Amino acid sequence: MVSEVGNQLAELTSRLVQIDSVNPPGDVTKVVEFIKNWLSERGFSSSIYEYVKGKPNLIARVGKGKPVIILNGHTDVVPPGDLSKWTYPPFSGRIIEGKVYGRGSTDMKGGVAVIMMVFAELGPLIEKKGTGSLVFSATADEEVGGHAGVEALVKDNVLAGDAAIVAEPTGFDKYCIAEKGLSQVKLIARGRPAHGSLPLLGDNAIMKLIKAIEKAQDTVNEINRGIKLPQDLIEAINNSSRVYLEGALRSGLKLSEDDFRHTIGSVSFNPGVIKGGSKVNMVPDYAELELDMRVPPGVSPSNVIDKLRNTLSGLAEVKVLDTSEPNYTPSSERIIQLIREGIGKQGAEAKPIIMTGATDGRYLRLKGIPTVIYGPGELTLAHTYDEYVTVKDLVNTYNTIKYTVEKYLGLRQ
Known part of the structure; x- marks a missing residue:
């Protein structure tokens, strides 16, 4: 039997899912208008901050003085992909047998509704x-880095507080x-062109790039052998390994907890895009690789990036594409303790985890705001069909x- 609160949450999530806010292009105007009207109908005013046209951010505040707690959620969603692979249309928001279906239901319009x-x-x-x-923030642009959303709001000191909950799944x-x-770089190898029938007259950029990739991986492996993880994160890494393993086993992959534990606790290495050459019978004089590496705290x-530059000197250039610092909130912070208590009140054992990707929480943490990521939905359902x-x-x-909010603001003993 679904409670009245359950019905209200399901209906609100469904309404949000029905509003297309795919990123790219990232236009969230309609969903922000809906949220603004919904709040207004209940007596709350809100302000709009738009750093990029079509990507408005909504901020609503109640109360006065400290402490200040932020509730945050992003309004953009990833594209639905092949529509034929959805059992129900991705923007239908269908509510069936205790589930709300649709693009963004888990990531993260369910969290926004909550x-x-x-x-x-x-x-x-x-x-x-x-x-x-209490500050409520519905923000744009998270699915492409959050630059026109939380990052800009934090830089402008519009979004500031003593603690934050980001309701990601x-x-x-x-x-x-x-x-x-995050460390994303481009490796660029340059050579000398020649006719393909006489490769000794040229300098093959693709072959140089292959050697650079191998050296880069060796360098990352060497870095990983010397990593010392913060002790506070060991439980989170173990829990995350189990979560990701469950999803892998459901997909039929034969992996182990140790596989995930190693990946989560080390610098990952993923060559994502490679380009080079212009014609099969020419020695290529240019080749490039876009490399994605995810970096653990510590x-x-x-x-x-500096170590890669030193290792690859004379073989390939290293151009920075994007970086962000690893970040975490110590388990001793009050916001963490209250979330744990709240989960316990639901009759469950609270388990900390670490995310391999990035959320808008990084901008809040790096501003010095103790932040916890906590919301409805499973990580392994984000960006999937159905x-x-x-x-x-x-x-x-x-x-x-x-x-958590009641306890943090002294509304509950």
Whole structure:
């Protein structure tokens, strides 16, 4: 039997899913208009900050003074892909047997619905009691880096507080305390052209690039042998390994917890795009590779890049494409402890995890704001066909976040 709160959360999630906010192009105007009107109907005013046309960010606040707790969720979603592979249309928001289906249901319109309802439920009490402030932020651009969203808001000091909850999907009994950083580079090899029948007259850039890739991997392996992970993250890495393994086994892959434990706790190495040459009977004088590396806490992305430059000197140039620092919130922070308590109130064992990718939480953490990633939906369902979020997850994460805010702002003893 679904509770009234469950029905409301499912319906709100469905309404959000039905509003196409695919990124690219990332136009979230319509979904932000819906959220603004929804809040207005319940007596809350909000402000819009638009750094890039078509990518508005909405901020609503209640209460006054400190402490300030931020609830954050992004409104953009990834493209649906091949429409024929969806059982139900990706923007239908169908509610069937306790699940809300559609693109963004898990990542992360279910999470946005949860924090909208928490904000609306607690807002009047916070205004009346004056025990601090609650900020609701529905932000743009996360699926392509968050530069026109949370990053810009944090830089402008529009989004600031003493703690934050980002309602990305973790599942109701798990919470994310850390994210790996990013080192994305382009390796460029240059050679000398010649006729393909006389390769000795040229200098083959593709062959040089192949050697550079092998040397780059050896360098990353050497870095990984010397990594010392923060002790605070060992439990999170172990839990994450189990989560990712479950998804892998469902897909028929024969992997182990140790495989994932190694990948999560080390610098990953993924050559993603390779280009080179112009004609089969020419010695190529140019070749390039775009390399994606994810960096765990305890490792500096810039140090990884510097070591690659030293190793590949004379063989390939190393051009930086994008970087971000690994980041985590210590388990001793109050926001973490309250989330754990809230999960326990739902009758579950709270499990910390680490994300291999990045969320908008990195911008908040790097600003010094203790941040926890916690919301409805499973990590392994994000960006998939037939994406869904369960009503049970919506309700349990709503209860946990509501409890956390109440305790943090002194509304509950």
